[in-house]
Amino acid sequence: MDTLNIAGRTLKLVRPGTPAKLPLRPWDAADEYIINEAQDLAKITIINDGFGALGCVLSDHIDHWISDSACASDALNSNLNRNGITAQFHILSPMQMQNANGEVAAIKLPRNASYNHYLIEQLIHQGYREIWFAGMMKHLPKNLLSFLQQFGNVQRLPFVKKATIFKLAVDTPNVKSSGYPKQLNIHGQTLWTHANVFGRDKLDLGAEFFLQHFKSIQSQCQKAQPKVADLCAGSGILGLKFKELAPDSELHFYDESAMAIESCQLSWQANQTDSNVAFHWQDGLENAEPVFDLILCNPPFHENNTVSDHIARRLFKQAKQALAEQGQLYIVANRHLPYQSVLQRMFKHVNQVAQNKKFVILHAHD
Ligand SMILES: C[S@@+](CC[C@H](N)C(=O)[O-])C[C@H]1O[C@@H](n2cnc3c(N)ncnc32)[C@H](O)[C@@H]1O
Incomplete structure (x- = not known):
């Protein structure tokens, strides 16, 4: 204090x-x-x-x-x-x-x-x-x-x-528009992005790499109708692409930015007709019940102007508590960040699913 x-x-x-x-x-x-x-x-x-x-x-x-x-x-x-x-x-x-x-x-x-x-x-x-x-x-x-x-x-x-x-x-009532919210088309999905949304103009490179491995992540998921959390959802691209691969899944979008959650809602409406979805404007998965079979996360590395990994650590801890029995957490992160050892302190099993020059995808479960 x-x-x-x-x-x-x-x-x-x-x-x-x-x-x-x-x-x-x-x-x-x-x-x-x-x-x-x-x-x-x-x-x-x-x-x-x-x-x-x-x-x-x-x-x-x-x-x-x-x-x-x-x-x-x-x-x-x-x-x-x-x-x-x-x-x-x-x-x-x-x-x-x-x-x-x-x-x-x-x-x-x-x-x-x-x-x-x-x-x-x-x-x-x-x-x-x-x-x-x-x-x-x-x-x-x-x-x-x-x-x-x-x-x-x-x-x-x-x-x-x-x-x-x-x-x-x-001194003017006439303001040039900021141009937001804006519509993008990314990997066949219509995305709406508000002005304060991460990846508002183009897909993040980490998310792009993560998406390349979604087929194999989806095939590892045993449940026919999994409950899936897109944690730190931004405009919702990860959750939407997962839904495309697993149409019977129930999607939950979480982000602490109101503009991100509003973007997820607009993006969902633009791509999906089912109502098997929920949107949560809050700090990570705080107070979430342990119901998720799968949590997908591209975590932030800063809070306002402070670059730090304490937010990601907090999010991983919340994710562990929000996973159902046999639930799985997948994250994508910059490879220089020490997340593998952070996750190893929380989960029984942690393995690296893929890596390229900049990113790693990690899989954690008990
Ligand atoms: C790296 S972006 C990922 C966005 C999107 N999932 C993607 O892959 O392009 C991280 C997101 O985390 C959100 N975020 C930051 N702190 C958060 C928190 N404590 N709880 C939930 N979301 C948070 C930010 O608003 C941002 O949308």
């Missing part, structure tokens, strides 16, 4: 799911900058608060708190509870921005420029007149200033503790 002293308040904050030995704080200097700048505002909309620090400190100022991430929403709720704060603001996903109506919004800059563009498009459409973009110097995209200038006047505030804020005063 970390203590944040700011704006006359002291808060105890956690970054849920992070091992204690990793020195990762649940806020950064860009969050502190937003907090200090927002003190004089009656209302502000907060977007992409990593772990709820902004939601806690600015709770009296916020009208809408918007995040694509189920993990961030969980962290917000946990930190609000820990500090005895009752949130009066609306918590929305970016798929619900038609319900946001304010004057000023502050965005913690996302890694992904398409998502940033989508947020600007939605905010301007909803009538926001001022939009702030806060980030650490090392994470600022090179063309950010010129990109923002197409929407109005931009003022960059001085760097403080290597963080800055770009303040955009919107």
Whole structure:
């Protein structure tokens, strides 16, 4: 637990799911900058608060708190509870921005420029007149200033503790569309991808390699009507391709991104007519019953801007608990990552199914 002293308040904050030995704080200097700048505002909309620090400190100022991430929403709720704060603001996903109506919004800059563009498009459409973009110097995209200038006047505030804020005063109601959601055709499947979805423009190379081995993975699966989880589903390509090979399977798509889960739903509707499917917007397989005969996973290797394998480790642990008796976990991963030994500590049997120059496919079961 970390203590944040700011704006006359002291808060105890956690970054849920992070091992204690990793020195990762649940806020950064860009969050502190937003907090200090927002003190004089009656209302502000907060977007992409990593772990709820902004939601806690600015709770009296916020009208809408918007995040694509189920993990961030969980962290917000946990930190609000820990500090005895009752949130009066609306918590929305970016798929619900038609319900946001304010004057000023502050965005913690996302890694992904398409998502940033989508947020600007939605905010301007909803009538926001001022939009702030806060980030650490090392994470600022090179063309950010010129990109923002197409929407109005931009003022960059001085760097403080290597963080800055770009303040955009919107001067146009006409915004060029971000182009999302977008439709792709990949290996015969129609995929819908929203702006913050991994692999939104093309198939990931790891997923491509994984798919090459799906026939053999499917043939190893003994059940006639297996329950299958596509864990970390993105736009749902893995689950959809598996369903094509095993039409009687029951598919469950899991992702912590609301935009990913919405994309999976759209992709499913575009390719499938049966309703043997469920969609779960949540942290991994947390609280899932041990029902899955097969879990397929192309795990993430970063959380916001932090590259780390602690999320994959957490996902594997959850997967072990969500497997039925004789259930099987298959993952694809960059070959430099130590996942084989991580899995060996959790499962009785772990073997490498395939490898190429960049990736390995691992199979784990008890
Ligand atoms: C490497 S992408 C894989 C996407 C897709 N399955 C593919 O193969 O192209 C990893 C996905 O994990 C999701 N993710 C990250 N952390 C997660 C978590 N804690 N629980 C569930 N999904 C998570 C991300 O939103 C992203 O969609």
